[in-house]
Amino acid sequence: MNxxxxxxxxxxxxxxxxxxxxxxxxxxxxxxxxxxNRLANALKANGVGRGDRVALYLPNLPEFALCYLAALKAxxxxxxxxALFKSEEVKYILNDAGARTLFTVGELLANIPxxxxxxxxxxxxxxxxxxxxxxxxxxxxxxxxxxxxxDMNPDExxxxxxxxxxxxxxxxxTLTHGNVISNMYATVHxxxxxxxDRMILFLPLFHVFGQDxxxxxxxxxxxxxxxxxxxxxxxxxxxxxxxRVTMFFAVPTxxxxxxxxxxxxxxxxxxxYDFSAAATMPQEISRRWSERYGRPVYEGYGLTECSPFxxxxxxxxxxxxxxxxxxxxxxxxxxxxxxxxLPLGQWGEIVIRGPGVMQGYWGKPEDTARALRNGWLHSGDxxxxxxxxxxxxxxxxxxxxxxxxxxxxxxxxxxxLYRHPAIKEAAVYGIADPIKGEAVKAALVLKENASxxxxxxxxxxxxxxxxxxxxxxxxxxxELPKSATGKILKRV
Numbered sequence: 001m002n003x004x005x006x007x008x009x010x011x012x013x014x015x016x017x018x019x020x021x022x023x024x025x026x027x028x029x030x031x032x033x034x035x036x037n038r039l040a041n042a043l044k045a046n047g048v049g050r051g052d053r054v055a056l057y058l059p060n061l062p063e064f065a066l067c068y069l070a071a072l073k074a075x076x077x078x079x080x081x082x083a084l085f086k087s088e089e090v091k092y093i094l095n096d097a098g099a100r101t102l103f104t105v106g107e108l109l110a111n112i113p114x115x116x117x118x119x120x121x122x123x124x125x126x127x128x129x130x131x132x133x134x135x136x137x138x139x140x141x142x143x144x145x146x147x148x149x150x151d152m153n154p155d156e157x158x159x160x161x162x163x164x165x166x167x168x169x170x171x172x173x174t175l176t177h178g179n180v181i182s183n184m185y186a187t188v189h190x191x192x193x194x195x196x197d198r199m200i201l202f203l204p205l206f207h208v209f210g211q212d213x214x215x216x217x218x219x220x221x222x223x224x225x226x227x228x229x230x231x232x233x234x235x236x237x238x239x240x241x242x243x244r245v246t247m248f249f250a251v252p253t254x255x256x257x258x259x260x261x262x263x264x265x266x267x268x269x270x271x272x273y274d275f276s277a278a279a280t281m282p283q284e285i286s287r288r289w290s291e292r293y294g295r296p297v298y299e300g301y302g303l304t305e306c307s308p309f310x311x312x313x314x315x316x317x318x319x320x321x322x323x324x325x326x327x328x329x330x331x332x333x334x335x336x337x338x339x340x341x342l343p344l345g346q347w348g349e350i351v352i353r354g355p356g357v358m359q360g361y362w363g364k365p366e367d368t369a370r371a372l373r374n375g376w377l378h379s380g381d382x383x384x385x386x387x388x389x390x391x392x393x394x395x396x397x398x399x400x401x402x403x404x405x406x407x408x409x410x411x412x413x414x415x416x417l418y419r420h421p422a423i424k425e426a427a428v429y430g431i432a433d434p435i436k437g438e439a440v441k442a443a444l445v446l447k448e449n450a451s452x453x454x455x456x457x458x459x460x461x462x463x464x465x466x467x468x469x470x471x472x473x474x475x476x477x478x479e480l481p482k483s484a485t486g487k488i489l490k491r492v
Contacts, residue, residue, distance in 0.1 A: 002149035003158055003180050003216065004072040007033050010222040014195065019219065020062045021198075021243055022227040027062050029222070032069070034145040039070035039136075041143030046122060048101055050075035050150065053160065055099040056206065057081040057090060057108055060229045063126040063136060064205045065215060067103040072158060072177075075150035076101075079160040079172070080206040084484055087111045089170075094120055097160050097172060097362060106130060154178030160362050161208050161304050172362035173304045180212055182355035183307035184220040186327045187213055190312045191247075191275065191298065193221035198270075199247045202228035202236055204484045208308040209278050213300070214249050231486070233257065237266045244270040251278045251486040253425065255285055255297065260424055260447055274298065277308075279487045280393050280411055283321045284418040299323050301391065305377055306330075307356035311391055322390040330354030334385050339373060347394055350383045351376040382409070399490060401430035401438050406468045408440055410490070413471070416464055417442065420457070422450035427480050428471065429490045442471040445480060452476075 007029065010019065015030035048054060054071040056078060058064045071078040079097045081090060087110075094102065094117045102120060104112065106128025114120060126136040152158070158180055160172040187193065199218045203210035218225050226243045228236055231254060239245065248271050250258075255276060274289065277300040286297050301323035302308035311332060313324025326332045333341050334348040342348040357377045360368035371378055382394040394409050401408040410428035417426040425445040433439035446452060454474040461470035481492040 001154055001177050001181060002072060002152050003177055003184075004036065004069045004149040006184065006216065006219040007036065007069055008148060010219060014222045017195075017222065018224045020065060020225045020227050021239075022062050025062070032062075032066065035066055035140060036069035036073055037145050037147045038140045038143035039066060040073035040149075041147055042139040043070055043074045043076065043101065045142060046101070046139075048074055048076050050152075051157070052076045052101070053079050053097045053099045055079040055081055055094060055097065055102040057083065057085075057102060057104040057112070058126065058205070059083045059105065060202070060205050060210075060227060061105070061127060062227065063103070065225075067126065067136075068205075068211075073147070073149040075152060075156075077157045077160060080162070080211065082162075082206050082484060083108065083204065085111065087113050091116050092169060093162055093172070096169075103136070109133070152177045154181075155359065157359065159211075161206075161211070163304055171364055171367055174359040174362050175307050175356075176359050179307045179356050179358060180216060182329065183212055183309050184216045186329070186356070187217035187309050188221050190309075190315060190327055191217070191273070193217055193223055193247070195222045197221065197223040197246045198226055198243055199223060200228070200236065200240060200245045200249060201225050202231040203249065203251070203278075203486075204230075207278075207485050208304045209249075209251075209485060212307055213277065213309055233261065237263065237268070240271065241267045246270055247273045247275070249275045249277075252276055252281045252285060253279070253480075253482060253486045253488065255281070255289055256425055259285065259288055259292070275300065277301065278485050280323075280395075282415055282418040284415065286320055301393065302356075303352070303377070303379055305358045305371065306352055306354065307358070309356065310352050310354060313390070317388075319390050322386075322392050324391065325389040326354075326391075330356070332385070332389075332391055333376070334383060335376070335378075339376075344385055344387055347382055347384055349397065350379040350381045350391065350393070352379060353377065399429070401428075401440055403430075403433070403438050403440060403468050404436040406466075408469050410440075413440065413442070413461065413465065413469055416461060417444065417457070420452070420460055422446050422452040423457075424448075424450075425480050425488070427488050427490055431473075433472075439472040440469065442474045443477050443480060444474060445477060 010029040011033035019029045019032045020027040054076045098119045101122045124134045158177045162170040275298045296318045299313040301311035331353045395411040413428040414426045424447045427443045430438035481489040
């Protein structure tokens, strides 16, 4: 098996169908597959073989898909690097992975400390000024367009996707061909991808949501990606209208932003499906979207470490506030701190078992042993499960605030804040307190032309929550810091 066989299949049955639409350019499946063969043959001619690591330090460009497919066809391991990373972060990942070849663009070359990366033998520039380095066009001209993906074992590494590193250095989640392929097919099945669908993709391709749930599943369905470099509202909305996009994928902060925009000038009638993941969707936002557009926001839950799809709301019945039930061939349970299963309705850590669960963290056996215990992936998320198997996320274990011995889950306070008519975005987190140990603080972005005071917000919360859960202080900000996927960065 090989992940890249999905594009080979699409090229056989739908050669003239657009695989990728990007800034006026169209890459058809036959063309994408032929180019990937050329590049895979060039990789092999330049010494890249089975198991070698090939790094992709690229923004959202069609060339990302091309380089990814070529690396997999050659039997190499594709290593994704956040395109926002700078030299120290890039150096760490290149050396941790032992990358042999790196694909990038001219504008990012300054962030690659080649002299400090002893395993790195080749830098190939896909766009922009190559500054004396090899170019993608030159490599494509070297390779023949025939060939097929190397047949890999299901348990052979295919990709390294580095976690965000909020608690230390990033760790490379090692996903196998079997992991990713099982997840691609589960995505197509549960979300109902069809060959005639057009999927918007503005989330970063270096992240597991964009890479596996959207790109790889789209190629598996022989459908079309409408690719954007990033989320720019007007550009994305224009392309939805122009390209007749049918499936919309975003994170909660983007849904919040769109709900606060006037979208009446856009024809968005082609969209039949909305999906959210990567962060907990506030119930109030989900309700508002459903009331305005007459369709639910389908939700998914998972981790980079499980390829990422593990839980889906919904196959049969939508429940507001839930991330749904386990997807096909997966199990989810709620464990206590001693790794014992808890009764339904009790809070504990969400644990996951299934074919998408990673092989481990690259080169980190101790971290792997902590995350994978007794056959279960420990998520670090606190949640509950009801009698129908629906999972409700309470919060991240590490985000819990301990205020004088009382547990405060920020997500609960945020859910309430989103119901306040003046609040657009909210982040609740703990700050040091000399008496209580930690105190609750809220950083808030107000809606345009709305006003509120710190005293008003605190009073609003104290009237509706236990007093210890209410923010002790409130800060009004113009914007909240976010990751490349749009997740609010509370550590910042």
